Amino acid sequence: MARTTSVLSTRVLLVCAAIGVATGVAGGIAGALTPFVIAVAAPFYGLVLGVHVLPGIIAQETLRLPFVAIITHVIAALVASAFAFAFAPRFLGTALLFGGIQELVAAATRYRAWGAWRFFLSGAIIGVLVAVVVFFAAHLSVYAVWVQILYLALSVLGPIAWTAVALWIGVGLRRAGVGRPRPQG
Numbered sequence: 001m002a003r004t005t006s007v008l009s010t011r012v013l014l015v016c017a018a019i020g021v022a023t024g025v026a027g028g029i030a031g032a033l034t035p036f037v038i039a040v041a042a043p044f045y046g047l048v049l050g051v052h053v054l055p056g057i058i059a060q061e062t063l064r065l066p067f068v069a070i071i072t073h074v075i076a077a078l079v080a081s082a083f084a085f086a087f088a089p090r091f092l093g094t095a096l097l098f099g100g101i102q103e104l105v106a107a108a109t110r111y112r113a114w115g116a117w118r119f120f121l122s123g124a125i126i127g128v129l130v131a132v133v134v135f136f137a138a139h140l141s142v143y144a145v146w147v148q149i150l151y152l153a154l155s156v157l158g159p160i161a162w163t164a165v166a167l168w169i170g171v172g173l174r175r176a177g178v179g180r181p182r183p184q185g
Contacts, residue, residue, distance in 0.1 A: 012063060019058050025083070027054070027077070027080035030049070031080055031090075045134065046155030050159040052162075060106060061169075062179045069106070070099035077094065102122045106118070119166070134151065
């Protein structure tokens with residue numbers, strides 16, 4: 001009888017879980033810091049929110065498989081919720097949105113293009129989306145024009161900067177052999 005292998009093998013799911021837990025801790029810390037950042041240095045909120053791109057980018061760069069971004073994002077959101085339970089619905093919504101965007105960009109290339117440009121494209125899309133949401137949610141019109149510009153620029157650049165961090169981590173994990181499929185035997 002021929003053995004069939006699933007794209008989402010136990011090994012792949014365990015790697016997604018490990019990445020999700022680690023990035024969920026980072027997301028939980030970011031969520032816990034959010035009220036302080038908004039109260040003290042509101043224009044930097046986009047940099048804090050950008051940390052939520054980590055799970056999907058690390059998983060996709062490490063494993064280069066379909067669905068790993070969304071799975072890892074959901075795990076990360078559940079872990080982050082343990083740190084800031086009040087943000088649980090936001091964490092899950094962000095996970096589905098960011099992970100969905102990352103999966104759509106990967107699907108548009110049929111999960112065959114894994115160059116850095118593809119990851120930065122998803123980071124830029126998320127950054128623009130974050131900037132639009134932040135513009136309306138934070139009532140930026142009450143701020144001086146230069147603060148509005150800074151706020152929006154950091155909201156776009158935050159996810160792009162965190163994408164660079166995620167790629168660096170993902171490349172390191174691939175070099176360590178984490179993304180390498182196990183030989184069949």
